[in-house]
Amino acid sequence: MSRGKGLFITGTDTGVGKTQVTAMLALALQQAGWKVGVMKPAETGCPVVDGALQPQDSLFLRQITGCTAPQELVTPYTFLEPLAPAVAAEHEGRQIDPERIMHCYHELAERYDIVLVEGAGGLLVPLTEQATFLDLAEQLDLPILVVARNVLGTINHTALTVTVAAQRCRVLGIILNTLSAEIEDVSQNSNVEALKRWGRAPLIGVIPYAAERRHDTLLHQSTQIDLQTIVTQLSLTGEER
């Protein structure tokens, strides 16, 4: 039995800010005194540096949190092509073994009070022929946090994601993330209220745009997340600290 708790961070799409939110959450939890581990079980689109695949999200999350767990535990599967993991694996003639991911997760959960697990793309992205990231979250028994983009379309994308997630897992909440400094569309004036009404899960954070992705800017952004709800929902008792 692992001692740590876990949280699965998904998004309504790729590029919506899962890594950004995972990083700010990790830093906020660290600041509150918990030992935080990170995991990105499968990462695709990894550039090759000195002959090795470099998973950018994973490296960033490890670096910003000072995570000393080995790269192979944090990201057991890396692929070159920027495709869904099951597709990238197929192209390379490889197979992803969810059991291996689960083993890595439990190793991390032994070392940390909480492990934040970032998915790839959205919830129904295939990990293998049979399994999606939702299956993985369910097998790991992780509650789900949904990151949504602050643009027109977010009500539908968020409600769809929450609805599917809630069929199999506990949905802890939604984080609405602003990816651009420009007011891109008029929906940005009403998305917060709209998600509260129709998002189908509690809206527990509205993140402003930040021009840079640094430790201090991420911590500043993290103040917009209702950390107490996350701590309570995960039953982080404080005894772990």
Ligand SMILES: Nc1ncnc2c1ncn2[C@@H]1O[C@H](COP(=O)(O)OP(=O)(O)OP(=O)(O)O)[C@@H](O)[C@H]1O
């Ligand atoms: N609130 C924000 N303010 C400014 N830039 C942001 C914000 N959130 C995310 N970004 C930037 O937007 C880009 C996409 O964000 P991020 O990498 O976190 O998305 P993702 O959902 O993790 O993507 P992927 O599906 O590739 O894992 C990154 O360059 C990130 O730094």
Ligand SMILES: [Mg+2]
């Ligand atoms: Mg990411």
